[in-house]
Amino acid sequence: MHRVAISSTGLFTPPDVITNAELVAAYNAYAALQNAQHADAIAAGTHTALTDSSVEFIEKASGIQRRYVMEKTGVLDPTRMRPHFTPRPDTEISLMAEIAVKACQDALQAAGKTAADVDGVICAAANMQRPYPAMAVEIQTALGVQGYGFDMNVACSSATFALEQAVNAVRCGTARAVLVVNPEITSAHQAWIDRDCHFIFGDVCTAILVERLDLAPAGAFEVLGTKLLSTFSNNIRNNHGFMWRAEDRNPDDRDQLFRQEGRKVFKEVCPMAAEHMESHLESLGMTPQNVRRFWLHQANLGMNQLIAKKLLGREATLDDAPVILDEFANTASAGSIIAFHRHHADIAAGEVGVICSFGAGYSIGSVVVKRLSSAGA
Numbered sequence: 538m539h540r541v542a543i544s545s546t547g548l549f550t551p552p553d554v555i556t557n558a559e560l561v562a563a564y565n566a567y568a569a570l571q572n573a574q575h576a577d578a579i580a581a582g583t584h585t586a587l588t589d590s591s592v593e594f595i596e597k598a599s600g601i602q603r604r605y606v607m608e609k610t611g612v613l614d615p616t617r618m619r620p621h622f623t624p625r626p627d628t629e630i631s632l633m634a635e636i637a638v639k640a641c642q643d644a645l646q647a648a649g650k651t652a653a654d655v656d657g658v659i660c661a662a663a664n665m666q667r668p669y670p671a672m673a674v675e676i677q678t679a680l681g682v683q684g685y686g687f688d689m690n691v692a693c694s695s696a697t698f699a700l701e702q703a704v705n706a707v708r709c710g711t712a713r714a715v716l717v718v719n720p721e722i723t724s725a726h727q728a729w730i731d732r733d734c735h736f737i738f739g740d741v742c743t744a745i746l747v748e749r750l751d752l753a754p755a756g757a758f759e760v761l762g763t764k765l766l767s768t769f770s771n772n773i774r775n776n777h778g779f780m781w782r783a784e785d786r787n788p789d790d791r792d793q794l795f796r797q798e799g800r801k802v803f804k805e806v807c808p809m810a811a812e813h814m815e816s817h818l819e820s821l822g823m824t825p826q827n828v829r830r831f832w833l834h835q836a837n838l839g840m841n842q843l844i845a846k847k848l849l850g851r852e853a854t855l856d857d858a859p860v861i862l863d864e865f866a867n868t869a870s871a872g873s874i875i876a877f878h879r880h881h882a883d884i885a886a887g888e889v890g891v892i893c894s895f896g897a898g899y900s901i902g903s904v905v906v907k908r909l910s911s912a913g914a
Contacts, residue, residue: 693896
């Protein structure tokens with residue numbers, strides 16, 4: 538059995554930015570068009586008028602100020618309200634694989650490694666561009682990795698769930714190193730037409746290089762333990778899938794996109810996530826007070842503040858639990874990895890941190906890591 542490390546991370550940031558002001562203007566224009574179209578039914582009381590959104594509402598509800606997207610003109614078109622992507626022929630690399638390759642290359646470069654050092658690729662994301670061939674196999678081949686690849690979907694916990702699989706593969710010796718990559722093109726399954734959630738998501742891609750500790754560069758993070766939990770809930774759901782044709786469904790039905798019962802999610806997930814991390818740390822002989830930093834899933838500022846407070850017994854600072862959702866919004870499985878990517882350089886040798894994600898399922902995954910001063914030390 539081998540000791541295992543997170544050697545590096547990589548980040549791909551999309552080219553377009555949508556501010557809250559831009560998003561509100563587009564949504565309110567869409568609402569005005571819809572209300573005009575259904576004016577008679579609204580007057581008769583058989584149709585509900587859409588309510589305007591506002592920058593103040595978004596920031597109070599979420600803490601989000603902007604988000605990156607792969608394409609913004611379609612999202613901001615009140616007659617379209619979704620990104621505009623051009624279909625690619627099967628002979629070209631897919632969009633999801635393209636951004637995944639860039640994030641993986643960033644991670645490899647940061648660790649001073651090449652594709653020849655990697656034996657596997659796990660593509661873990663809330664939605665895959667297609668059912669098959671697996672996105673991971675396309676990414677693996679584009680990178681030049683000689684080994685294997687497979688896809689995973691555990692919604693917003695996909696990255697931490699995949700990290701456990703990668704850690705186990707390296708620990709038991711079936712792989713020297715595994716790349717976990719999280720290409721989240723959330724703009725394609727976001728309900729931009731729903732005031733309650735039109736501001737939530739953003740696009741991004743993260744990558745994590747997991748490898749044997751004796752092969753890792755100086756300053757890597759040893760993985761002390763991983764812990765996963767899932768329990769079924771309908772409070773976060775997306776019903777889109779291959780059976781919609783057989784069910785004679787309308788692909789524009791509201792449940793074919795992301796939807797959630799936000800208040801229920803907040804009330805139920807916060808205590809679950811805090812208890813999960815506390816029990817994980819206890820199993821390793823530690824308490825939350827032993828943790829230098831928590832890199833939490835970035836869905837909602839209020840959720841993160843409450844979870845961190847439950848863990849620490851006090852108000853958490855941005856140093857305790859960094860926030861990146863103000864810039865990136867909710868990036869599904871990639872959020873906690875962006876937080877780690879952006880906010881790990883100042884962690885000293887011997888200090889411990891926790892990467893934790895939580896989301897639909899419900900699903901919760903945590904990874905406890907310790908900064909090392911040199912390879913294997």
